[in-house]
Amino acid sequence: MSGSLNPSSLPRLLGEWNVGASPAYRELADVVRLLILDGRVALDVALPSERSLAATLGISRTTVTAAYALLREQGFLSSGQGSRSRSCIPSQGPAHTGGNDGGLRLSGAPGLAVPDGILDLAYASLPASGEVVHRAFAAALTELPALLPGFGYDALGVGPLREAIAARYTAAGVPTTAGQILVTSGAQHALNIVLRTLAGRSGKVLVEHPSYPNALDAIRAAGCRPVTVAMPAAHRLGARPDRAGADGPAGWDLEAMESALLQQRPSMAYVVPDFHNPTGRLMPDAQRRRLVAAAAASGTVLVADETLRELNLDGASSTPMAAFGPAVVSLGSLSKSHWAGLRTGWIRASEPLIQRFAAARTTLDLGGPVVEQLAAAHLVNDLAEPLPARLAALRGNRDSLLDLIRGHLPDWEPERPAGGLSVWCRLPAPVSTALAVLAPDFGIRLAAGPRFGVGGAFEYYLRLPFTLPPEQLESAVLALRASQDRLDRSPQLRRNLPAQPAAAIA
Ligand SMILES: Cc1ncc(COP(=O)(O)O)c(C=O)c1O
Structure with a gap:
């Protein structure tokens, strides 16, 4: 979109801005930045000239000039030569291009692009976990020559890693074969493969509310609609830090989840039962059992994201969701236990489903890098280290x-x-x-x-x-x-x- 803001529009949006605030230029810049970020000033529109805005607001032109300069520095305004400043956000603006001190670092993460050093x-x-990861790669390099004669493509993942992951599930009480494991480039990749295979366009996906932002984005990007089920608010459950008991709140509203499953019949449900992101809650086993049963009754594939499972700070015990039903699809990752830079995760499911996932995966990529997987096998075998x-x-x-x-x-x-x-x-x-x-x-x-x-x-x-x-x-x-x-x-x-x-x- 491009165009220009009517000279009276910005002052109207600014409303009774805090003219007396000090310094006024910063206050003006903050309010304009907020208007751009929440969409009330669209992107790529020309803002009023400094002179006309100063006149309409009845403030000095110096104040407007300084406010526009700050917005430009922060990447919220661009200005071509001889033209009026246009609204933008940092990833589109010019402020991050140079190596100057006020330059902005680009980021694909939630939040804003921000100055370095923040x-x-x-x-x-x-x-x-540096030394451990480094040692695993050293061992992987010694094993690599044995695999070099092969093609190097493997949509399921290398054998030693799949066996190591399967052995961990078996040890945790969920008997698992290597045929039930597909290695992915992290849990986010795993979710995308699962969505591509199971959700179908315009399918409904039940999610906890709040949920992990990149999962919500993936669900929407797959053309699906998130069906939200609110998690009980902690302050209503007496979980304030000064009042929180050792047990904490139960954390999930199982009745609401059951009725959403029954009424909406989503094709998939995506949950983070192990130290849920963002709340950090752990779903009790009794709730896991009920949820698995409710998903089976509504014909919904229950996907449990176990990315944070190893980060058990208080030593509470819980059983992997897959122990409660053979149809559960589990996602895992080394990103939190070891390092996100490994980009190694997995899917655990029934063997037929794993074959379907492998077929869907080849539309995204043709397999993971071999050395990383060999290193990951060592890390999984010694996961606790x-x-x-x-x-x-x-x-x-x-x-x-x-x-x-x-x-x-x-x-x-x-x-x-x-x-x-x-x-x-x-x-x-x-x-x-x-x-x-x-x-x-x-x-x-x-x-x-x-x-x-x-x-x-x-x-x-x-x-x-x-x-x-x-x-x-x-x-x-x-x-x-x-x-x-x-x-x-x-x-x-x-x-x-x-x-x-x-x-x-x-
Ligand atoms: C719940 C959850 N799932 C998935 C991910 C992404 O994991 P990965 O780095 O393995 O793609 C994260 C990362 O924060 C997460 O918190």
């Missing part, structure tokens, strides 16, 4: 983050997660997107709550990963406090928030 709270991921150190660090980080929130943001309500990598936090007002917009100014990058939902839900929530060490978490929480203070001081920023903001902010 603390990234939009990713919930850890660095590699890096976990004690990793879990101890994560436990310390989680507890620090909860303490810091309690100390600096006493009216925020974080839910204490049983595992995983993030805290799902209820805010005192629906300002998640506004915080995510302001946060880079204070040195942090956030993924706003609506990224985890459908239709603009979760403006009252923020996911805060505890993957950074405590010193950096402290800086991050202080930055959150500063962002919140800025919002509290700027009524216009809050007034400009849409009641139902767009689900995606970047």
Whole structure:
């Protein structure tokens, strides 16, 4: 789309912006940035000239010039020579092209592109368990020569890795053969293969609400409609940090899931029962049993994403979903236990279904890289090795983050997660997107709550990963406090928030 904003439109959208705020140019830039991000100023439209905007708003031209300059620097305005500034978002603007200090780093992750050196709270991921991963690759290289005479294509994955994954399921109480495993390039790839095979265009896919943003995107990209079932709000279950019991809340509304399955009969249900992203909840075995039975009764394929299963911070026990029914499809990954850079995951299902997945996979790729898979086989055989150190660090980080929130943001309500990598936090007002917009100014990058939902839900929530060490978490929480203070001081920023903001902010 291209065009220009009617000279009176921007002032009307700006409304009673906080003219007295100091500095005024920053305030003006913030409000315009919010209008662009939530779609009320469309992309690639020319904004009023500095002179006409200053005249309409009754402010100095210097203020408008400085505000436009800041927006340009942040990548929200572009301007060709001799033409008026046009709205854009950082991935489309010119500000990130150069290597200048104010340049912006591109990112495909949830949240905004932000200046380098910023603390990234939009990713919930850890660095590699370095030495362990390196050793596995060294071993893989010694095994590689034996495989070089082959073609190297294998849509199912290399034998040793499939056997290692199958053995882990068997040891966890779910007898599994290598024929029931397909190796993928991560759990996200696995989900795409499953969607391509099972969901069908315009199929319905039941999801927890909130859910993992990239899964929601994959479901929509497959032409399917997410059917959401709300997870009970923690604050209603007494899961505030000061009140949370050792057992925590039950976490899933099984009655609602059962009736959605019965009434909507979705072709697929996608759930994250093991340290759910973003809430960190663990589904109790009794609920797993009920869910598997309900999915079978409605003819729905239940897909359990076990990506975070190893990140069990409190040692609670649970049984893999596949133990409760042969039709369950399980997705797994080494991304959280070892490193996302391995890009290694898998699907566990019945052998006939695995054959269908393999056929569907070849429309996406023809197999995974062999050395990575050989290394992954070593990692899976010794899966527990890096976990004690990793879990101890994560436990310390989680507890620090909860303490810091309690100390600096006493009216925020974080839910204490049983595992995983993030805290799902209820805010005192629906300002998640506004915080995510302001946060880079204070040195942090956030993924706003609506990224985890459908239709603009979760403006009252923020996911805060505890993957950074405590010193950096402290800086991050202080930055959150500063962002919140800025919002509290700027009524216009809050007034400009849409009641139902767009689900995606970047
Ligand atoms: C629930 C869930 N599923 C899938 C993924 C993506 O996993 P992978 O890196 O294996 O594609 C993530 C990553 O955060 C996740 O949290």
